[in-house]
Amino acid sequence: MGRFSGFAVTFRQMLKPRVTTRYPAVKREKPVRMHGRHVLNRYEDGMEKCIGCELCAGICPAKCIYVRGADNPPDEPVSPGERYGFVYEINYMRCIHCDLCVEACPTEAITETKLFEFSFANRSDGIYTKEQLLVADDGRARRQPWELWAGGEDDDTSAWMRATSPSGQAAYEGRIGWSGELGFGLRQPEQGQAADAPRDGIDADDTSREVGGGDGR
Amino acid sequence: MTAAMNAASLLATLMAGDPALAGKLDGGIVLLVAVKVVVAFAVLLVAVMLYIWGMRKVIADMQNRIGPATAGPFGVLQTLADGVKLFFKEQSIPSSADRTVFRLAPYLSILPAFLMFCVIPIGGTVSMFGHRTNLQVADLPMGVLFILAMSGIGVYGVMLAGWSSGSKYPLLGSVRASAQVLSYEAAFGLGILGVLIQAGTLSTRGIAAQQAWVSWRSIFTDWYLLPCLIPFAIFLIAAVAETNHPPFDLVEAEQELVGGFHTEYTGIRFAIFFLAEFMNVITMSAVAVTLFLGGPSGPAFGFLPAQGSVNVWFVPVFWFLVKLLALLFGTVWLRASLPRLRYDQLMALGWKWLIEIAILWVMVSAGFVVARDRDWPLWAYGAITGSGLLAWGMLYLSIPKPGEPVEDFR
Numbered sequence: 019m020g021r022f023s024g025f026a027v028t029f030r031q032m033l034k035p036r037v038t039t040r041y042p043a044v045k046r047e048k049p050v051r052m053h054g055r056h057v058l059n060r061y062e063d064g065m066e067k068c069i070g071c072e073l074c075a076g077i078c079p080a081k082c083i084y085v086r087g088a089d090n091p092p093d094e095p096v097s098p099g100e101r102y103g104f105v106y107e108i109n110y111m112r113c114i115h116c117d118l119c120v121e122a123c124p125t126e127a128i129t130e131t132k133l134f135e136f137s138f139a140n141r142s143d144g145i146y147t148k149e150q151l152l153v154a155d156d157g158r159a160r161r162q163p164w165e166l167w168a169g170g171e172d173d174d175t176s177a178w179m180r181a182t183s184p185s186g187q188a189a190y191e192g193r194i195g196w197s198g199e200l201g202f203g204l205r206q207p208e209q210g211q212a213a214d215a216p217r218d219g220i221d222a223d224d225t226s227r228e229v230g231g232g233d234g235r
Numbered sequence: 236m237t238a239a240m241n242a243a244s245l246l247a248t249l250m251a252g253d254p255a256l257a258g259k260l261d262g263g264i265v266l267l268v269a270v271k272v273v274v275a276f277a278v279l280l281v282a283v284m285l286y287i288w289g290m291r292k293v294i295a296d297m298q299n300r301i302g303p304a305t306a307g308p309f310g311v312l313q314t315l316a317d318g319v320k321l322f323f324k325e326q327s328i329p330s331s332a333d334r335t336v337f338r339l340a341p342y343l344s345i346l347p348a349f350l351m352f353c354v355i356p357i358g359g360t361v362s363m364f365g366h367r368t369n370l371q372v373a374d375l376p377m378g379v380l381f382i383l384a385m386s387g388i389g390v391y392g393v394m395l396a397g398w399s400s401g402s403k404y405p406l407l408g409s410v411r412a413s414a415q416v417l418s419y420e421a422a423f424g425l426g427i428l429g430v431l432i433q434a435g436t437l438s439t440r441g442i443a444a445q446q447a448w449v450s451w452r453s454i455f456t457d458w459y460l461l462p463c464l465i466p467f468a469i470f471l472i473a474a475v476a477e478t479n480h481p482p483f484d485l486v487e488a489e490q491e492l493v494g495g496f497h498t499e500y501t502g503i504r505f506a507i508f509f510l511a512e513f514m515n516v517i518t519m520s521a522v523a524v525t526l527f528l529g530g531p532s533g534p535a536f537g538f539l540p541a542q543g544s545v546n547v548w549f550v551p552v553f554w555f556l557v558k559l560l561a562l563l564f565g566t567v568w569l570r571a572s573l574p575r576l577r578y579d580q581l582m583a584l585g586w587k588w589l590i591e592i593a594i595l596w597v598m599v600s601a602g603f604v605v606a607r608d609r610d611w612p613l614w615a616y617g618a619i620t621g622s623g624l625l626a627w628g629m630l631y632l633s634i635p636k637p638g639e640p641v642e643d644f645r
Contacts, residue, residue: 024572025572028297029568032296032297036299037300038299
């Protein structure tokens with residue numbers, strides 16, 4: 019029956035479970051630190067985190083970020099400190115979602131949601147402006163009409179920095195080294211970094227023993 | 236005048252199978268026929284729609300997928316959505332095409348598929364508009380010949396489409412189509428002949444009537460399934476090849492011929508080719524049901540009145556559909572399981588095996604039928620079988636084996 023065994027194979031498959039999900043209606047769980055569409059975060063008091071330093075634009079390998087900083091108006095400052103991001107644009111026709119901007123950002127202003135399904139129908143929609151990127155007053159991403167959001171894709175935009183202990187030290191695991199977010203407050207660390215139990219004698223504030231390689235330790 | 240009368244009497248003879256058409260024609264009968272034609276066409280279109288949907292669902296099941304699920308409940312309207320999309324697509328005609336034939340070809344390929352379906356009895360005899368009539372568009376006395384003719388004509392659409400495109404790949408596809416149909420038409424006809432020898436009639440309704448339901452034993456004794464098991468197998472293989480259905484879809488082998496004969500077709504003309512292809516699959520399955528599986532014959536629902544409308548109208552159609560669905564599932568199963576044949580394998584299967592076996596079966600079973608009718612003694616049956624086996628052995632030995640040079644045989 020060698021040449022008919024293929025029929026048995028196909029018939030057996032009919033009884034097996036389906037691997038396909040009903041995609042647009044049902045989305046599979048995405049990884050916590052997935053690189054999707056960006057948001058610009060704000061502090062709990064509503065101030066913007068971006069300080070217009072252009073480090074993100076500098077490190078961007080696709081050259082898709084355009085930032086112009088400006089001095090904060092003394093009367094109604096946009097961000098705490100001297101400067102703020104006056105213009106902030108990301109060109110999603112170029113962005114490769116490498117997350118280097120998130121790593122470069124000194125104030126955790128730019129992070130990424132898990133959304134990757136945005137199909138704009140014209141090129142100017144592909145360039146997100148600051149108004150579109152900045153989170154709304156509830157701390158959520160402002161949803162554009164061409165984006166296909168499922169619930170929870172902008173819940174954990176700061177998960178990346180909350181999962182990585184500062185300086186990559188296991189000793190910092192579980193400690194809060196980040197700022198609060200509008201709508202969510204100061205959040206707990208993300209679990210998930212495997213590390214040994216904390217070693218005795220390491221002061222969490224003293225990073226010199228673990229980092230700064232070659233400093234004559 | 237005489238010519239007209241001859242034509243009229245010929246028409247009367249041709250149509251005499253249907254009780255409604257036996258007597259004088261009146262408006263009611265014309266209406267009845269018109270209704271039947273329109274309903275049959277609509278039913279066939281809807282059947283194609285459902286078949287394509289079911290095919291995609293079953294193949295998806297066999298590949299652990301879901302298949303179409305968005306348009307309508309369970310995605311049942313997916314084919315309709317595809318059709319609407321294709322309807323609004325641009326239709327382009329290549330500059331080197333023969334424009335008239337190019338436009339005509341899709342209809343040439345869909346028409347035989349529908350006409351073949353017209354002679355299939357899908358139900359019993361019912362009363363409609365005050366006339367008794369068969370659930371069949373046309374009951375021709377030579378219905379089986381009509382089926383053979385239409386299946387042969389069906390390839391014209393494919394052939395002309397490829398030729399009139401004025402392009403190389405379609406031409407190659409259509410040449411393949413004509414060679415394939417030519418090769419398998421013989422086996423197809425000989426497979427049907429296996430039934431005709433037993434049945435002694437060319438009328439599809441007559442053949443179905445001979446397989447009428449008496450008891451459960453009818454499946455083995457009255458249906459032509461067991462008496463004609465080998466012709467049935469040959470018929471199925473040849474019918475799959477005739478309809479260019481996988482694994483015999485060399486006509487549109489994507490890897491070799493882009494799209495095959497319909498490479499240059501776009502929009503609704505392309506859709507009509509696909510409609511015709513799947514209509515052919517359904518019609519061929521219906522022919523197989525009629526010839527080998529008893530057509531509409533099946534047990535009546537005993538708990539309902541025997542002459543009630545359910546048992547007269549619905550039950551025969553129901554059994555016909557059950558058998559049709561079983562065969563259609565088989566075609567989908569084929570599509571999901573078998574890879575496409577190589578061209579020489581296709582030709583070898585048709586010419587070296589199917590035709591040989593079919594011819595011998597026809598000769599042997601003809602001998603059996605004659606022996607039965609003339610009351611020949613028992614040893615005659617043995618002689619017929621023996622000579623058949625002998626002939627088959629000689630034919631088998633005369634076929635060059637793979638790798639064997641043909642010259643050695645001369």
